[in-house]
Each structure stands twice: as structure tokens, then as C-alpha cells.
Amino acid sequence: MYVAVKGGEKAIRNAHKLTAKRRRGDTSVPALTLEQIAQQLSHSVARVMGEGSLYDETLAALAIKQARGDLIEAAFLMRAYRTTLPRFGYSTPVDTGAMLVERRVSATYKDLPGGQVLGPTFDYSHRLLDFALAAEDDGAQLPVETAQSEDRPMPRVTDLLGDEGLMEPDPVTDEDAPVGDLTREPLSFPADRDLRLQNLARGDEGFLLALAYSTQRGYGRTHPFAGEIRYGEVEVEFFAEELGFAVTLGAIKVTECQMVNQFAGSAQAAPTFTRGYGLVFGQVERKAMSMAMVDRSMRWQELGEEQVAPAQDIEFVLSHSDNIQATGFVEHLKLPHYVDFQAELDLVRRMRAEWFGRREQQEEGEAATEAAQ
Amino acid sequence: MTETTFDDRTGDAAEGDRKKIMATLAAATPEAIAGKYENLSPPSFELVRQPETGLVMVRGRMGGTGSPFNLGEVTVTRCVVRLETGETGSAYSLGRNKKKALHSAVIDALWQRPETRARIENDIIAPLAAAQETAKETVRQETGATRVDFFTMVRGDN
Numbered sequence: 001m002y003v004a005v006k007g008g009e010k011a012i013r014n015a016h017k018l019t020a021k022r023r024r025g026d027t028s029v030p031a032l033t034l035e036q037i038a039q040q041l042s043h044s045v046a047r048v049m050g051e052g053s054l055y056d057e058t059l060a061a062l063a064i065k066q067a068r069g070d071l072i073e074a075a076f077l078m079r080a081y082r083t084t085l086p087r088f089g090y091s092t093p094v095d096t097g098a099m100l101v102e103r104r105v106s107a108t109y110k111d112l113p114g115g116q117v118l119g120p121t122f123d124y125s126h127r128l129l130d131f132a133l134a135a136e137d138d139g140a141q142l143p144v145e146t147a148q149s150e151d152r153p154m155p156r157v158t159d160l161l162g163d164e165g166l167m168e169p170d171p172v173t174d175e176d177a178p179v180g181d182l183t184r185e186p187l188s189f190p191a192d193r194d195l196r197l198q199n200l201a202r203g204d205e206g207f208l209l210a211l212a213y214s215t216q217r218g219y220g221r222t223h224p225f226a227g228e229i230r231y232g233e234v235e236v237e238f239f240a241e242e243l244g245f246a247v248t249l250g251a252i253k254v255t256e257c258q259m260v261n262q263f264a265g266s267a268q269a270a271p272t273f274t275r276g277y278g279l280v281f282g283q284v285e286r287k288a289m290s291m292a293m294v295d296r297s298m299r300w301q302e303l304g305e306e307q308v309a310p311a312q313d314i315e316f317v318l319s320h321s322d323n324i325q326a327t328g329f330v331e332h333l334k335l336p337h338y339v340d341f342q343a344e345l346d347l348v349r350r351m352r353a354e355w356f357g358r359r360e361q362q363e364e365g366e367a368a369t370e371a372a373q
Numbered sequence: 374m375t376e377t378t379f380d381d382r383t384g385d386a387a388e389g390d391r392k393k394i395m396a397t398l399a400a401a402t403p404e405a406i407a408g409k410y411e412n413l414s415p416p417s418f419e420l421v422r423q424p425e426t427g428l429v430m431v432r433g434r435m436g437g438t439g440s441p442f443n444l445g446e447v448t449v450t451r452c453v454v455r456l457e458t459g460e461t462g463s464a465y466s467l468g469r470n471k472k473k474a475l476h477s478a479v480i481d482a483l484w485q486r487p488e489t490r491a492r493i494e495n496d497i498i499a500p501l502a503a504a505q506e507t508a509k510e511t512v513r514q515e516t517g518a519t520r521v522d523f524f525t526m527v528r529g530d531n
Contacts, residue, residue: 054446054448055431055467056467056468056469058468059448059469082446085426085427086425086427086428087428087446088427088428088449088451089429090429090432090443091432091447093433093441094432094433094434094444096434097437100509100512102512102516103516103519110523115521117517118519119516119519144515144518145515146511146514147517147518147520148517149510149513149514149516150513150517158436159437159438169439170436170437171435171436179432179440179441179442180443181430181443182443183430193440194435194440195442197435197444198442198444201433202445236431236467238429238449238465240463240465242463246392247395247396247399247463248399249399249429250466252431254433256437277436279444281444
């Protein structure tokens with residue numbers, strides 16, 4: 001039960017002032033600029049844009065600064081901000097095949113057209129703290145190597161497999177078919193793959209990581225190979241009605257992951273590999289991979305598999321992946337529940353009174369029996 | 374959408390050119406555009422559509438080539454102006470910079486005017502496009518240096 005309670009305004013006002021002071025910290029230390037956050041904490045910015053479901057680096061940097069680095073709070077600020085803006089429409093689907101690739105690796109083919117390019121990555125590092133970064137602002141920076149650029153095409157690994165008929169084809173619907181949008185209508189079940197992918201794309205990285213990990217440990221095995229991970233810039237195009245053509249809005253950075261999984265086939269269709277797909281804003285590989293694995297897990301029904309694990313349970317996954325919703329419900333427990341609790345107090349007191357009453361009667365009964373004996 | 378399909382559909386190459394002009398302006402920083410705009414001795418114009426910031430929902434495709442799904446939104450700012458001489462210019466670009474949208478729309482309108490087109494192309498679009506291409510080339514070259522050259526260890530007979 002919710003009852004309006006007044007009071008505490010002054011305490012709240014003062015608490016917010018104190019938060020602002022604590023957020024700033026020691027004023028003899030220079031304040032962070034949004035450019036510093038956007039440039040130097042780019043993985044945090046990417047996570048906030050992805051889970052806030054709004055690509056705008058400066059806004060994400062502001063949200064991180066305001067939230068004192070609490071990334072879920074920052075994503076919450078992004079979601080709140082987006083509700084203040086009108087929606088112009090939907091972009092034409094981005095073409096990840098035409099990406100300006102900054103990183104592209106495949107765990108399934110050593111030599112593949114376009115090659116393997118590592119780009120910026122933490123992989124293969126020894127995870128030793130670099131105290132040079134602590135000693136000087138820029139640490140011990142080595143000059144970056146360059147190589148003759150080769151503008152050779154980088155076909156997707158899944159397309160290469162598809163050319164041989166070894167990969168199930170991507171599902172293709174009529175271009176005018178409606179596409180589910182969680183920001184327009186609330187999630188309902190059964191949820192089709194378009195809604196599932198949108199939900200995963202803005203889902204919590206930690207939650208998806210844990211679910212993906214669970215599938216590897218035996219809770220709904222899907223035997224994944226990282227067919228391809230690519231990261232870089234893609235152009236976003238939007239059909240402007242008044243102009244009558246699609247305008248290029250600019251480029252955004254995305255990570256795409258194609259997981260290649262074990263087989264499907266039937267009396268009618270020859271066996272092929274199956275796939276899971278991940279696409280996220282920014283360089284967020286861990287999440288793109290997790291998304292692809294969870295996407296594949298949730299396709300159990302269509303691929304004739306048994307449902308045995310949490311990662312396959314569409315309703316469970318989609319209902320708990322959103323950290324803004326989750327934090328709202330968990331953290332609302334901090335708000336006053338005085339009336340609810342009063343009712344429970346009354347109840348537990350009554351239960352105890354009854355319990356003691358029964359015990360007293362029992363003891364009296366036993367005493368009477370003893371006396372009679 | 375590639376330009377070819379675009380041109381095939383409309384049969385209008387000029388529209389393809391305008392698309393390129395608008396894309397170059399959209400990809401430029403607000404500071405770069407402001408710098409070019411200052412040197413223009415800007416013409417008189419009226420606002421047809423005030424600079425306005427909104428959202429576009431970006432779509433991806435399942436598996437990269439399949440059915441579309443909604444990935445997440447981007448902030449977009451747009452603006453439409455009309456020059457005294459009648460040309461209408463539009464701007465659409467990522468981000469929330471209204472001044473950039475206004476400047477870009479005026480430049481787009483001037484590009485449509487035969488008298489000013491060459492100047493816009495030479496003084497504004499060409500240098501912006503060149504800078505953008507250089508930036509992309511740097512990314513390609515730096516990325517290229519991280520290309521893996523595999524070699525196979527040959528095992529001995531014993």
C-alpha cells in the first residue's frame with residue numbers, strides 16, 4: 001500500500017547539496033571535463049550509451065560525470081533524457097559489411113579474406129598494472145605503427161559459410177513488415193527475435209555475460225565458436241520525407257559478433273551451422289559476444305531443441321535483462337514502506353500472541369494431565 | 374542504401390551529389406563548419422524549420438543481412454532554411470549542435486544556387502571531405518599495422 005507522506009524536503013535538499021559536493025571531491029584537484037571522459041573512458045561511455053539505448057558520446061560523458069561514475073545510474077539518466085526528445089523516425093538498417101573496420105578477428109578461420117586485424121584490444125596483454133600511467137599523465141607512450149592501408153573487402157565469416165551452404169541463412173522478412181520497438185509498446189510474450197535483439201542490445205552487460213557463461217558451463221549448451229567479431233564505424237542513414245532521399249546522418253561505432261553454433265537440419269533440410277547475433281554501440285566486445293550466445297540460446301524452439309536452462313527461457317531473460325527496470329524495483333525497497341510494514345508488524349504480533357496462547361493452553365493441559373496422574 | 378540503387382530509383386544524379394554534400398557537412402565538426410561559414414559572408418535567409426534536436430532509432434539486421442531490428446537511438450539535429458533567392462537548404466546530422474545544423478542548411482542552400490555552387494564545393498566541401506578522408510586513411514593505416522601474419526611451425530620428423 002502506498003500512502004502520501006510529507007516531510008523530509010529539507011533533508012533531501014541538503015542531501016542533494018552534499019552529493020554535489022562529494023561528487024566534485026577535493027576542489028584542489030582539477031574537475032573532469034566531458035572531453036576527458038569521452039576520450040579517455042571510452043569503454044564506460046560505450047556501456048552507458050548501449051544500456052541507456054542512446055548514442056551520444058557527450059551526453060554519456062555528462063551522465064557519467066553527474067553519476068560519479070555509477071554506470072547504471074548514468075544509463076538511467078540517458079533513458080530519462082531521451083524521453084524529452086521527439087522521435088524523427090527509424091534509420092535504414094546499418095550495413096556492418098561496409099564498416100570502417102578498426103578490429104576484426106575470427107576464431108574459426110586463420111586465413112580469411114580481409115585478414116585478421118587486432119586493432120585496439122586488451123587481449124594478449126598480461127594484465128599487469130602499468131605504473132607509468134600513475135607516474136606521468138600519458139604514461140610511457142610508444143609511437144603507433146602504420147602500414148600501407150589495404151582497402152580490401154572484409155566479407156562476414158557467416159557469409160563465407162553461407163556461400164558453401166554450411167550456414168543457416170539469415171531470416172529475411174518483407175522490408176515493410178513491422179519491426180517491434182520496446183520504446184513504443186511494452187514487452188509482451190511470446191517475443192519475436194526482433195524484440196529479443198533490441199532487449200539484449202540494451203540489456204545489462206553483467207547479466208548477459210553471466211547467462212552466456214552459464215550456457216558454456218552446461219546450462220543449455222550451444223557449442224559456440226566466435227565466427228567473427230568486428231568493431232568500427234558504420235554510417236547511419238535516415239530517409240527524409242521532405243527531401244525524398246536517404247540522408248547520411250554521420251557515423252557511429254558498433255561492435256558486431258557472429259557466433260557459429262552447432263547444427264540444425266531435418267529430413268527436408270541438410271545439416272548446417274546455426275548462428276547467434278550480437279550488435280552493440282561502441283567497443284563492447286564482451287557484451288556483443290554474450291548477446292550473440294544468449295540470442296542463440298533463446299532460439300531453441302525454432303531449432304527444435306529442448307528447453308533445459310535459464311538462458312533459453314525467453315520470458316526470464318527478457319524480463320530481467322534491463323538494469324534500469326531492475327534497479328528501479330530493487331532500489332525502491334529503500335523508499336518508505338512504513339504503512340506496509342505497520343501492517344506486517346500487526347500481523348506478526350497477532351501471530352505471536354496466538355502462538356503463545358496455544359502454548360499456554362498446551363502447557364496447562366499437560367500440567368493438568370500430570371496432576372491427574 | 375548505395376548510391377547506385379538510389380540513382381537508379383530516382384534517375385537523378387544531382388540528388389546523389391546533394392546527398393554527398395549533406396553527408397560531408399554532417400560528418401564535419403561544428404567548429405570546422407563554423408570556421409568555413411564565417412568566411413562565407415552569409416546570405417539572407419529565413420528559417421523554414423527551426424534547428425530541432427530529436428531521436429532516430431537506429432536499425433540493424435539479424436545476422437548482419439537478415440530482417441531488421443531496433444538497436445538503439447541516436448540524437449539528431451535538423452534544420453531547413455530558405456534563401457532570399459528561393460533555394461531551400463536542409464541539414465541532418467548526429468548530435469545536438471543547433472548552430473552546426475543552421476550553418477549546414479545555409480551551405481546546402483548555397484550549393485543549390487548555380488552562382489555559388491562552385492565556391493561552396495571548392496572552399497567548403499572539398500577541404501572538409503579531404504580532412505575526413507585523411508582521418509579515415511589514418512585509421513586504416515594504424516589498423517593495418519595490427520594485421521596478423523600467421524606462420525606455421527613445421528614439425529620435425531622425430
